[in-house]
Amino acid sequence: MRTRHIKTDGLIQQVLEAGHEDANAPLVVLIHGFPELGVSWRAQVQALSQAGWHVVAPDMRGYGGTEKPKGVANYAMLNLVGDMVDLVRALGKAACTVVGHDWGAPVAWHCALLRPDLFTAVAGLSVPFQPRRVKGPPTAAMAAISKRAGLGDLYISRFQAPDAHRPLDADPATALRKLFYAYDGATPVDRRSTGFMPEGVALLDTIDDAATLPPWMGAAHFDDYVQAFSAGGFDGPLNWYRALDLNWSSTRFVQDQRILQPALFIVGEDDPVRHYAGSAEAGLKDWVPNLTRSVVLPGAGHWIQQERADAVNALLLDFLGEL
Template sequence: MPQQRTDVTHRLVPSPAGRIHLVEQGTGPLVLLVHGFPESWYSWRHQLPALAAAGCRAVAVDVRGYGRSSRPLAIDDYRMLELVEDMTAVVDALGERSAVIVGHDWGSVIAANSALLRPDVFRAVGLLSVPYAPRGGPRPSELFARMGGDEEFYVSYFQEPGRAEAEIEPDVRGWLAGFYAAFSGDTMPTPDAPDPHFVGPGGTLRARFPSGPGPAWLSESDLDFYAGEFERTGMSAALGRYRNMDRDWEDLADLDGAPITQPSLFIGGGLDASTHWMADAIKAFPSTLPGLTCTRILEGCGHWIQQERPAETNRLLTDWLDSLPA
């Protein structure tokens, strides 16, 4: 791809949600970047210039409910089918017919389902942190309720509207700082410490966050940006994604066991719980991701892959994009 640099552009484009805020840099084949929880388009700040310099039109979105995108009030407006429609609408609003979609955390799940539901639009898919696992098995709420014994898994903790918000919103900045540190390779608790993915009886997630300096990848200005976004929007819309997992399980029943056949990439963190909990999903990639052309586990890396290891992530992404059919 030709080398180039362009200015960064912020735009609002129409979608079924009302509008989606996006940040765009570069010209060339469209690469749509989708963040996870609790993040923002800003999570791709290191990738936007690198992809633009490599000859791509890099576009990072604020997912529905985040940042300056629309925030519908109904919980079921955050179901997966709606988010896939948003991604498709963004491609259309940008005047493109197809795109490569790359996601991290929940964004990985959105990217995977976008590729499954709209293969006519999404010609390749990159997945960071959360590996692809086809729809199947028991209802998610039943599965999560069985995890942790006397402790409550964080996904279950997030289900009741208002409960997690009451923990987070009185001190958004402090909570985010602890959450990011809890799952970063350089600051996560030691294996013998209480697991921050779980809540003890009558406790909070924050009670298990590490104290001390924050992760190396997160500057004070980075934290200020994230905190400012969630202080303005509140947390309910972002948490809506977790509150639709059973709806998704029902909505996507026709995709039970379906593979993603487009060219794909997976990057995982060696210290990320997703890599270990979903090890069987990674082993199944030959059948579930038959188009997989690049997979890499970054040793010593936690959950926030593209921010913890931006140079490695950028190299892997640009090499993979260069390998895709025109």
Template sequence: MQPEPSAAPRHRTVEAPAGRLHLVEQGSGPLVLLVHGFPESWYSWRHQLPALASAGYRAVAIDVRGYGRSSKPAETDAYRMLDLVADNVAVVRALGEESAVIVGHDWGSNIASASALLHPEVFTAVALLSVPYAPPGGPRPTDVFGRIGGPEQEFYVSYFQEPGRAEAEIEPDVRGWLAGFYAALSADTMPAPNEPDPHFVARGGGRLRDRFPTKALPAWLSEDDLDVYAGEFERTGTTGALNRYRTMDRDWEDLAPYRGAPIQQPSLFIGGALDASTTWMSDAIDAYPTTLPGLAASHLLDGCGHWIQQERPDEVNRLLTDWLATLQG
């Protein structure tokens, strides 16, 4: 028997350690919490909300603290991973639930994996999109990123970590910057292998946007979609979103007790074959038998870039709903 067509998505805010968190929910049934990455919002799950609702789930997409209509604490330290995990637990409780399946993309993948690692009693399964799971540990992140790129260019994470620097590039033209950033990591518009890599800036005053494509939007992104994203960041600024990059060393310290820890719950990974996140972190994917012992499957979608649930919504929806069905027995 097929579920009844789902009702329209509902916007609401709930109390959380961040102050308040804005979320959009659709459907009823077991709770599936959707966590976005940078530079996005709940809207990046617009294709998944109705699909999950139609499959019999209560799908909830949040604006992560610092984004959209959620609270934006002023202190950089307020964006540490432990606080984002606490927000996710608070959302589950505020919705009257005891547990949820958590799904994350990009930074949301890291947030989802940390949530599952720290609170397995709440997050009973985890699906990770684009960014593979790598257990806590290893060298200090800032030291690692500082060595990437060499004398001529600087890695984008190091660029984002300096307060105010990326804001000065992005905020005078939020819409144009977002269009270029989305295009740079999309399969149909990303630079060719022989062109300058958009994950780096030239040292000595370079900008990320100097390496962005400028001719066309990727096929998955309409002008109206871009207006939604740009409108949110034009209203809120980008500091809250960028602060996630500025707390990585603090996360490394906070999560030290979990060094090397696997995630035991049922899990799923979906990545894009053309996404730098999956090629750079291929060793993490190879380690899944150890780090994700409950992994059902690891999918790399051919010809797909970074914005996976928007570039390939039908395929991602099918993989998610098929996996979720196995969790229901």
């Protein structure tokens, strides 16, 4: 594996890369989520490259060694998809398979939705495809549903605040440790986050101060995250959430469009994201009719490509082998 910087159209992207770089080698792009980095895919980069694929895992816009433009509009979905289009072109490839986890999953789904000629197969981890809702912007709907159910505030609603990144920036190591702990399958159920918090209680205050690193997170790996977020901050990553309503208003042209490429979905059985995105799992086949498999990994939490690296590797290799 090697790390390098690639100049694309208007953005310098840092990527973790392995495998054959010649034009004939099939390409897989792995897209991370929040609060992650390209290195979250190390096990997959190794396994897929050893199987003959050219594998690239970028630090996404606003993260790690990739550039971090200012302003919410720069983090709209069309920009995030555009970054992946530019990356594939810069790598000299005419097509690729795209795989995304957490926030990377919506980006991967939209890569397939918007550029089916370029992204010829797609896999989503943890977050199913969620079609554009016709009833209005998503943030108002999230707030209304949470209020009606008496659940408090969903963290996504809290992230809309312009200063929401400041508590995370104040102590990146503590913020990251708590976030990884709260969404991990090894964390006791009563200490795992639901994604909701009482009014007036901060997100980090809902997570046990005694939170420990997950079993799969070594000290050196954790330090990769701490250094990256200490240097780059959380403002750019939270702009992905702040752009949700902008994404809704700018994607009317794909209303009711389905993803027709071969697809795979993998989710952890105990992933807290299922509390607020799980309803989309049941109808996934309606919107992704060529979904080959939808797999629930027993006992796994949210960070499945690291929690269950061997299982995810096997599923991805089976999926890629069928293409």
